[in-house]
Amino acid sequence: MNAITRFITAARTSWIVLVVGIAATAGLFVAAGYQSADSAPPVGLPDSAESVQAAELAEQFADEGATSAFLIFGRESGELTDDDIAAITERTVELADISLEGFVPPPTVSEDGTTALVVLPLEVEDRVSVQAERADEIRALAVDGLPDGVQVWFTGAEGFAVDFAAVFEGANFLLLGITALVVALLLIITYRSPILWIVPLAVVGVADFIAGIAARLVADAAGITLDGSVTGILSVLVFGAGTNYALLLIARYRDELRLNLDRRVAMAIALRGAGPAIIASGSTVALALATLLFGELSGNRSLGLAGAAGIVVAMAYALLVLPAALVVFGRWLFWPLVPRYGSADKVSRSPWGKLGRAVSKRPVMVAIVGFVVLGAMASGLATVTVGLSQNDRFIVKPEAVIGQERLAAAFSAGSSAPATVIASADTAEEVVEGILDIDGVSEATIGAQNDDIASISVILDADPESEEAFALIRDLRLALDDLGDGQALVGGNDAAALDQRDAQARDQNLVIPLVLVLVLLVLIVLLRALLAPLLLLIAVVASFFSAVGIGSVLFTTVFGFPGIDTTVLLFSFIFLVALGVDYSIFLVTRAKEEVPTLGTSEGMIRALAATGGVITSAGILLAAVFAVLGVLPLIALTQVGVIVCIGVLIDTLLVRTVIVPALTFIAKDRFWWPRRPELTDAEAAARGANGQAERMPDELPETDTREKEPVGA
Structure with missing residues (x-):
């Protein structure tokens, strides 16, 4: 470790x-290039899902790779006239050139005469840019020549895919721009320097750029597709975590500059002190994200792989490139x-140290009150509703949702997304009769069939x-077990959405325990203790x-969201537990350094005084960075951003500041059980009475200055 830190910080080798670092960055860019995500989010269900099996069998009756778009025609109020219907029918002729089959069926008019539906068969296209271009062409042809007052909405599977992709059009640049601006402002406020913030922001910005390339290369090698939502979250992760690591390192570097005349010696000591905490923190986050690779849904696996790769890149740049960049400049980088060197010990006058001293006087009461406050906040869990329909996933209703709602109002509620039952051809009639006996089924008809199987379209009244x-x-599905040969399968959009929600629940039940075990193991290895990690x-x-x-209450009362998306709880848990424990790692590892000199209680007070400012700044910055996800009009990302923002603030301002120190003061030396600290609290008190507890700069021997450097250099 000493050799590495010397190589990074020494005058002759820091330039190397x-x-x-610059050459590796440029080389990776030239070799791999930068590509924005241009793939639609995959469905993500495993092959074992019933809806996937039904879809594979249904391919026997349709062209492989076929999809469809719905065009909904109607007036703002009133019925469509005969001239309106004739004009709409003429539009189907014009749309035939785009249709997969070279033909578009005539419009279906609702019973109340207010709405006409045109189903347009299309070829599946995975590239979102091509999808968007085709959708614009379809819209232009559909509206051309329509009578005044007749409107058209592009919806269905293709419409939702296009509108979902539009949410992320330019999203990377928007998120990157706002995130960089937020980080820059908070760094300027934290350092109160017009210069210093440029270095960490530049390093983290490059790390984010390289993380995107690295994540894509790793994902391609693993056969995983990254979409716009994953790359957006990746930028937030890298900027948030990378800036946190930079704040911790620079704060330690600034402390050591007061104790060491040579800035390179100061950086080497700071790197040895902060490095293990940064490595433990980054490893915790990367491993927690990697647990998503055990999930069933490909969307979860893609986020886990990309996020883990991004965190490793951020950690590498924080530990290698940033220290070398900082020592190239002199102390003037912190101007004004x-x-x-030899200036007063600001740590001893830190308000965080005073807070720690106050907590140490009544730690049991403080811990009880702290957990009561957390419990009161958690009471909002009683209002949590998990699950959003396709129409409810957007903050601002896009065209596809408006068209879907118009379709549902004019036709049977489930006519826009009928279920598909694949049954044996010999028992198809029996299966249809049994399906019609189920309450809530509006219609069931046999469609295409061959010698082996038949496709049954089922319209639900929902x-x-x-x-x-x-x-x-x-x-x-339950009824079909007793109908025909009992082997019928249910597919369609609703069945796929249900299978996806169930798979998400299984992923959540698997990943959350894995994350807890991994975080616990990392803490045990880092602290070489059992009680403290627990x-x-x-x-x-x-x-x-x-x-x-708190988030659930806000979503219901302030945002007006109908519920929490199924992915939100799992993603929020991983981000909060992995990133939130970082601040406790920063605090407790610093306390562990102080124990041999000050003992457990005084060591914790000293650690809180030393890290309180930087951890609070890091927490506020990370909370603000995640809040940036709210700029995208997608409810799931807004909810993740809000929950993580709130959780980080709670962890930074309450858990790390009050509750963790209180628990330490209660446990005393047992906090490090089963490993006995080098110095007990009683011994520390005795040593402090002899005037040996405080580490003031004027007490340091001259040999600590190492290589001489002019003050202010």
Whole structure:
């Protein structure tokens, strides 16, 4: 470790580190290039899902790779006239050239005469840019020549795919721009320097750029597709985590500049002190994200792989490139608040140290009150509703949702997304009769069939992807076990959405315990203790439940969201537990350094005083970065951003500041059980009475200055 830190910080070799870092960055860019995500999000279900099996069998009756778009025609009010219907029919002729079959069926008019539906068969296209271009062409042809007052909405599977992709059009640049601006402002406020913030922001910005390339290369090698939502979250992760690591390192570097005349010696000491905490923190986050690779849904696996790769890149740049970049410049980089050698010990006057001293006087009461507050915040969990329909996933209703709602109002609720039952051809008639006996089924008709199987279209009396629709799919599957040969399969959009929600629940039940075990193991290895890791894990999990409770209340009362998306709880848990425990790692590892000199209680107070400012700044910055996800009009990302933002603030301002120190003061030396600290609290008190506890700069021997450097250099 000493050899590495010397190589990174030494006058002759720090330049080598910078040059190699720049060359590696440029080389990776030239070799791999930068590509924005141009793939639609995959469905993500495993082959074992019933809806996937049904879709594979249904391919026997349709052209492989076929999809469809719905064009909904109607007036703002009133019925369509005969001239309107004739004009709409003429539009189907014009659209035939785009149709997969070279033909578009005539419009179907609702019973009330207000709405006409045109189903347009299309070839599946995975590239979102091509999808968007085709959708624009379809819209232009559909509206051309329509009578005044007749409107058209592009919806269906293709319409939702296009509108979902439009959410992320330019999203990377928007997120990157706002995130960089937020980080820059907070760094300027934190350092109160017009210069210093440029270095960490530049390093983290390059790390984010390279993380995107690295994530794509790793994903391509693993056969995983990255879409716009994954790359957007990746940027937020890299900027948030990378800036946190930079804040911790620079804060330690600034402290050491006060104690060492040579800035390179100061950086080497700071790197040895902060490095293990940064490595433990980054490893915790990367491993927690990697647990998503055990999930069933490909969307979860893609986020896990990309996120883990991005965190490793951020950690590497923070530990290798940033120290070399900082020592190239002199102390003037901190101007106007340049840390002078031998200046007063600001840590001893820190308000965080005073807070720690106050907590140490009544730690039991403080811990009880702290957990009561967390419990009160978590009470909002009683209002949590998990699950959003396809129509409810957008903050601002796009065209596809408006068209879907118009279709559902004019036709049977489930006519826009009928279920598909694949049954044996010999028992198809019996299966249809049994299906029609199920309450909530409006219609069931036999469609295409061959010698082996038949496709049965089932229209449900429920809105697509609603709880009523899911209940009917379950009833349908249960009834089919006793109909025909008992081998019939249920597919379609509602069945796929239900299978996806169930798979998400299974992923959640698997990944969450894995994350808890991994975080606990990392803490045990880092602290070489058992009790301290358990206490830290309990505290950070409590902050997660508190954040979800507050978030749920906000979503219902302020945002007006109908529920929480199925992916939100899992992603929020991983981000909060992995990132939230970082601050406890930073605090406790610093306390562990102080124990041999000050003992457990005084060591914790000193650690809180030393890290309180930087951890608070890091927490506020990370919370603000995740809040940036709210700029995208997608409810799931807004909810993740809000919950993580709230959770990080709770963890930073309450858990790490009050609850963790209180638990430490209660446990005293037992906090490090079963490993006995080098110095007990009683011994530390005795040593402090002899005037040996405080480490003031004027007490340091001159030999600590190492290589001489002019003050302010």
